[in-house]
Amino acid sequence: MKKRVVAAMSGGVDSSVAAALLVEQGYDVIGVTMQLWPEEDALEEARRGGCCSLAAVEDARRVAGLLGIPYYILNLREAFAERVIDYFVDEYARGRTPNPCIACNRWVKFDLLLRRARELDADYLATGHYARAWYDPERGRYVLARPADRRKDQTYVLYGLTQEQLARVLFPLGDLTKEEVRRLAARLGLPVATKPESQDICFLPEGEHGPFVAARAGERVRPGPILDRRGRVLGTHRGLPFYTVGQRRGLGLGGGRPLYVLALDPERNAVIVGEWEEGLASGVEVSDLNLILLDWDELAALPGGLAAQVQIRYRAQPRPAVVQAVPGAPGRVRVEFSQPVHAATPGQAAVFYDGDLVVGGGTIDRVLTPALAAAAADGDGRER
Numbered sequence: 001m002k003k004r005v006v007a008a009m010s011g012g013v014d015s016s017v018a019a020a021l022l023v024e025q026g027y028d029v030i031g032v033t034m035q036l037w038p039e040e041d042a043l044e045e046a047r048r049g050g051c052c053s054l055a056a057v058e059d060a061r062r063v064a065g066l067l068g069i070p071y072y073i074l075n076l077r078e079a080f081a082e083r084v085i086d087y088f089v090d091e092y093a094r095g096r097t098p099n100p101c102i103a104c105n106r107w108v109k110f111d112l113l114l115r116r117a118r119e120l121d122a123d124y125l126a127t128g129h130y131a132r133a134w135y136d137p138e139r140g141r142y143v144l145a146r147p148a149d150r151r152k153d154q155t156y157v158l159y160g161l162t163q164e165q166l167a168r169v170l171f172p173l174g175d176l177t178k179e180e181v182r183r184l185a186a187r188l189g190l191p192v193a194t195k196p197e198s199q200d201i202c203f204l205p206e207g208e209h210g211p212f213v214a215a216r217a218g219e220r221v222r223p224g225p226i227l228d229r230r231g232r233v234l235g236t237h238r239g240l241p242f243y244t245v246g247q248r249r250g251l252g253l254g255g256g257r258p259l260y261v262l263a264l265d266p267e268r269n270a271v272i273v274g275e276w277e278e279g280l281a282s283g284v285e286v287s288d289l290n291l292i293l294l295d296w297d298e299l300a301a302l303p304g305g306l307a308a309q310v311q312i313r314y315r316a317q318p319r320p321a322v323v324q325a326v327p328g329a330p331g332r333v334r335v336e337f338s339q340p341v342h343a344a345t346p347g348q349a350a351v352f353y354d355g356d357l358v359v360g361g362g363t364i365d366r367v368l369t370p371a372l373a374a375a376a377a378d379g380d381g382r383e384r
Contacts, residue, residue, distance in 0.1 A: 002028040005124045005170060006117035008109065009033050009064065009071075011056030013192045014128030016063040017181045018172040020188050022126055023067050025172075030120060031064035031071040033057050034113060036080040037203070059192050066190065074116055076108055083107035085203065085216075092213040092241035093220040095264035096347030099157065099314065100201055106160040114168060124170045129154045132174035133166050142166035144292055144358040149177040156314050159351045159361035160290045210242035217241070224269035226251065229262070229278060237271045240264045246279060246343025260343075263367070280340035283321075283368040284312065286350045289331045291360035299333070300325040308352040308359055310335055312344050323352055323359075333362065 005027045007019035022029045033056070057073060064071035084104045091098035109127065117125045130152035132145040142163050146153050161169065173181060185193035204212055214221040221239035228234055235253050237243060243251075247261040251273065262279050263272040291299065299306060305324035311317070320338040335350055344367045351361035 002026060003124065004028040004030065004120070004122045005126050006030050006032050006113075006120060006122040007069075007126045008113060008128070009060040010128070010198070011059035011063075011192065011195075012128065012198055013185050013190070013195050014130075014173060014181060016060070016128075016190050016192050017184050017188075018126055018128040019063065019069065020067055020184070020190065021172040022170070023069060027124075029067070029069045030122065031060065031067070031069050032113070032116075033060045033071075033073050034080075034108070035073050035075045036077060036084075036108070059195070062191055066188075074113070076112060079108055079112050080104070088209075089213050089216045091347050092209065093217040095240045095266035097244050097345045098347045099349055100203075101157045101314075102160060102349055105157055110161055110165045110169065114165060117168075124168055126170040126172055128173055129158060129171050130173055130178075131155045131158055131171045133161075133169055133171055135167070139293070141293065145174075146353075146356040146358075147171075147174045147176075152178050155358050156311055156349065156351050156361075159292070159349065159358050161292065162290065163292075166292070210239065213241035214239055222269065224271070226253065226271045226273055227265075227268075229272065229274050234259075234273065240266065240269065240271065243271050245345040276342070279342050281337070281342075281344040281367045281369060282340050283334060283336040284344050284350055284364045285326070285332065285334050285366040285368065286362040287332045287365045289333060289360060289362035293354060293357060293359045296325070296330055299323070300330075305336075306352070306359065308354060310337070311351045311353065312341060312364065313348055318353055321352075331362075332365075334368075336368075 005022050007015065007022055007029050009015045009019055009031045010033065019029055019031055061071055084100050087103050088098050088100045114125045130147040130149055131154055132147055133142060136143045144155060144158060144161060144166060146155050182193055221241055223236055223238055225233045226235040226237050235251070243261050243264060245261050245263060248258060251259060253259055257275060259273040260276055260279050261271055262274045265272055305322040308321060308323050309318035310321040319341055322336050324334050326332040326334055344364060346364050346367065348364050349361050350364050352359035
């Protein structure tokens with residue numbers, strides 16, 4: 001009996017080729033597009049032609065027709081609004097910088113959609129992500145690994161996958177490059193073979209998260225002071241969501257030495273700025289941890305911590321570090337980098353790698369300067 005797979009189809013070339021490969025491999029494939037946009041925003045999204053817009057749905061439907069597979073649209077608007085859009089707005093409003101793709105993967109694609117796939121008697125859920133996953137009998141665990149095409153690597157936003165989810169997930173593009181995917185699409189006569197790349201955040205015009213958040217957060221977004229580390233007022237900001245740690249341009253502070261956003265302080269509704277060196281961090285504290293290669297107890301039992309490569313942004317280069325469990329705080333770790341890193345940001349993810357394999361990851365809660373790291377190691381957490 002054929003294994004049944006629900007293929008998530010966004011209308012792009014990647015998910016279309018993933019579905020086509022599954023058909024070629026003999027799976028019983030069902031194509032599904034998630035309807036995500038709230039009713040009041042659906043018309044604007046349709047005009048932009050973005051992810052899950054009417055145009056994208058029509059592209060996915062055409063591909064499913066060419067492949068000869070059933071095709072459905074699932075209304076997941078309520079979950080997307082609550083788990084992704086509300087989360088995105090709330091995090092920015094309180095001075096953090098979220099990654100909505102991680103939230104969407106965690107709570108919508110690989111939770112709710114996977115459960116819907118099981119309701120369709122599917123054995124697996126497949127997506128067009130560039131990643132690889134398999135069962136490692138020596139470890140007795142499912143593993144998640146970087147893909148063949150490092151430029152398209154999406155493992156950073158997939159670190160939240162659990163063992164139960166990895167057992168039910170297929171990534172057909174893991175061993176292919178983007179160029180090979182486009183050539184396959186052309187060979188198969190898929191109408192999306194030359195379709196442009198979609199933007200990173202499906203519900204935002206590029207670079208416009210500030211107005212998006214401000215329109216939804218109301219009075220939580222308001223002007224405030226731009227301060228240096230000593231508390232001196234240097235200017236006025238438009239609202240915390242318009243800024244992010246590491247930002248240099250658009251501060252409106254005039255000439256002089258270059259200044260960068262060092263932190264966002266929601267208690268004072270302040271943007272803290274300083275010179276580049278002041279934005280260096282020796283470590284971060286990470287919560288809401290998900291581990292793939294090992295269990296929490298195994299990590300906590302390592303006396304010197306776990307040596308890993310740690311990536312603190314989607315496009316950042318991984319840096320050598322030691323990951324240590326915080327005593328008495330299950331699910332919380334301290335990451336100490338071998339060399340200081342710049343622009344570590346609360347709300348972003350820190351993802352740990354062992355070579356190509358994803359060890360796990362979590363959300364950055366606190367950024368440690370050298371002084372703070374020493375204080376944290378002493379157990380009081382105060383700067384000295």
